Structures are given as structure tokens and as C-alpha cells.
Amino acid sequence: MALDQSFVGRSYPPTDPYEVGREKIREFAVAVGDANPAYADPEAAKALGHPDVLAPPTFVFAITFKAAGQVIEDPQLGLDYSRVVHGDQKFAYTRPVYAGDRLTVTSTIEAIKSLAGNDILDIRGEVHDAAGEHVVTAWTKLVSRAAEPAAEGV
Amino acid sequence: MTAKIAYDDVEVGTELPAQTFPVTRATLVQYAGASGDFNPIHWNEKFAVEVGLPDVIAHGMFTMAEAIRVVTDWTVDPAAVVEYGVRFTKPVVVPNDDKGATIEVSAKVAAKLDDKQVRVDLLAKSADQKVLGMSRAVVRLA
Numbered sequence: 001m002a003l004d005q006s007f008v009g010r011s012y013p014p015t016d017p018y019e020v021g022r023e024k025i026r027e028f029a030v031a032v033g034d035a036n037p038a039y040a041d042p043e044a045a046k047a048l049g050h051p052d053v054l055a056p057p058t059f060v061f062a063i064t065f066k067a068a069g070q071v072i073e074d075p076q077l078g079l080d081y082s083r084v085v086h087g088d089q090k091f092a093y094t095r096p097v098y099a100g101d102r103l104t105v106t107s108t109i110e111a112i113k114s115l116a117g118n119d120i121l122d123i124r125g126e127v128h129d130a131a132g133e134h135v136v137t138a139w140t141k142l143v144s145r146a147a148e149p150a151a152e153g154v
Numbered sequence: 155m156t157a158k159i160a161y162d163d164v165e166v167g168t169e170l171p172a173q174t175f176p177v178t179r180a181t182l183v184q185y186a187g188a189s190g191d192f193n194p195i196h197w198n199e200k201f202a203v204e205v206g207l208p209d210v211i212a213h214g215m216f217t218m219a220e221a222i223r224v225v226t227d228w229t230v231d232p233a234a235v236v237e238y239g240v241r242f243t244k245p246v247v248v249p250n251d252d253k254g255a256t257i258e259v260s261a262k263v264a265a266k267l268d269d270k271q272v273r274v275d276l277l278a279k280s281a282d283q284k285v286l287g288m289s290r291a292v293v294r295l296a
Contacts, residue, residue: 031188032219033175038232048231057226057235058219062189086214088288090239096232139239 002114003121003144007077010109012070017102017130018063025055025099032056042099054096060103061089064125064138067105071123072142077109079121080144087120088141094134102130110139117146158230161270161295170228170261170274175220177212177246178254185216199250211245217257217285221278224261225291236271237292246280255280270295 022042029039037044038054045053072081097103104127111122125138182196191213194201202210218240226232248255257280264275276289 028188031181031184032216032223033181034219034223034226036226036230036232048233050233054232056219057222057232057238058215061215062191066190086242088239088241089215089218090237092237093233093235 003077003079003112003119005112007109008112012067012074012107014104014106014128015067015070017104018066020055020097020099020101020103022053022099025053025059028059028062029056050096050098052099054098057091057093057096058089060091060097060127060136060138061140063103064105064107064127065140067107067125068123068140071107071109071121079119079142083145084142085145086140087143088139090139091136093136095136097127097135101135103127103135119144119146159228159295161266161272164263164266164272164295166263166265168263170224170263172258172260173224173227175223175257175259176254177216177220177248177257178252179210179248179250181254182210182212182216182248185213189213189215191215207245207247209247209249212248212255212257214240214242214245217242217246217278217280220257221259221276221286221289222291224259224276225274225293228261229293229295234293234295235291236294238290240276240278240289241287242285243287244280244283244285246285257285264290267292 026040106126108124110124113120121142123140127135129135186192196213199210259278261274261276263272265273271294274291278286
């Protein structure tokens, strides 16, 4: 079933702040096997000019994707999540995510397309810090497959 | 906030040091916990097969996280990454054995941009298949 085009441009309310912890960043860096000291050692991060440890570039996805749940689970939109796969992912950074950041995400439906029976949903997540300054924008393309069940995971 | 690599020292075609990243079932369980993505296709073989996959597959975001390490290890300061985007073209299939799978990532400077920025194009392969498409980063150099 094709998704309702009138949802294009719809924005959802900003999420409650997510507080970025040093240990959560460390856990993520260990999970991807990345020993860059800027992710674990505040002094190493400061030596590079940063106020505290920073998060690896894709860390913020966990926050923006959770926020995108507002869109994915919107009963009015009616996306069949059991058929959804992750198509594309992009980030544009104003600055890195730092330990201690309190980040809010505002999700917007940027595009809805129907291609060969698949529903394609582009969601933009704007991430701001506690001061209201822009940190990063995440674009997530989700594909809801028409016939066969999921072939690639989110 | 500056990379150790100087803009003037790179040219279009400059290759970044390639790397190979191992991924086992244990890696995927650890990544699921760290990222909060507990989709069973990344740890439950029975479920994965039921939805038409050959086996358990890696999180696309895990592959994306590994690929950019070729850039952040090159620049030293991860904050040099200004933009990063990928398309998930093929899954990384992770068998339940002691070897798992590997993700091979190579990268080269594809364009020199303004403001000491370069575009780096990444190539990520697993089992001789390209697993990321349109994989590009914009990187600010010194």
C-alpha cells in the first residue's frame, strides 16, 4: 500500500534530551574495535582541541534512529515495519558529538516515493545541543519492500 | 580540530591505507548491545533464514562504522569528518564459526574541494561483494 504523500514535510516534536555519556561512547568504540584514544581518554581528546571525548562518526545513529521511531510507528502513516530495510544513511556534522552533550532530535519526513511496489521513506533528523546549536543532521532512507520479506537489516 | 594530513600533501587519487575488519557472531552481539539495535536478523540464524536471508547478517551500521575507520585512522582526529554517507547494497553474511566474515575497506581521494576539504570515496567488500555503494566522506584536512 502506497504511503500518503501528504506526510511529506511533516515534522515531529523534538525528543527529550539524550545525555551522551563517556562510558557509552567507550562501549560503542570497543564494539566497533576502534582504539582511537580520542574516544576513551579525555586528555587525548583535549590534545586534539576537543573539550571532552568525542563519539565516533556513526554513534549518533542510535539516537536519531530512536527518534525516527516517531515516524516509523506513526499509525497515521501506516508503515509496515516488518518489511523495512535500511537503504541509505548519511550524516553532515557541524561539530562532533561530545560526552556531556544533551541532544534533542527533530525528525522530518523529507520524501515518500513508491518504486516497483516498494515504499521509500526519507527521514531527516536534526540534532541540536542544549544551547539549541546544530550538531549533526542524519538522513535515513528506509525501504518497505512490497513482496519478499526483508533481505537487508536496519 | 585539525587533521594531521595536510590538504596540500594529497592529490586526487591519493590512497588511504586499506584495512580489513573481522566480524564474528560475538562482534554482532556486542554491537547490538552498544548500538541498541537488537533486530534478530543480526544474531538469530533461524529468524534470519525465515525472512529469506542466507544466514545472520551484520548490522549495516556496523559496516558503516568500520568503513569510516579508514578515514579517521588516516586523519587521527575523527572530527575531520564533515560528511559521511553510504548506500547499503549487499549484506555482510556472518557464519557461525570461528572465522566469521571480513570487511575489506579501501579509500582514495576523489576530489579536492574548497576550505581544505577533500572528498574520499570508500570501497567496502565482503566475500568479494561490494557491500556499500555511494560510500563517500567529506574530510577537512590541515
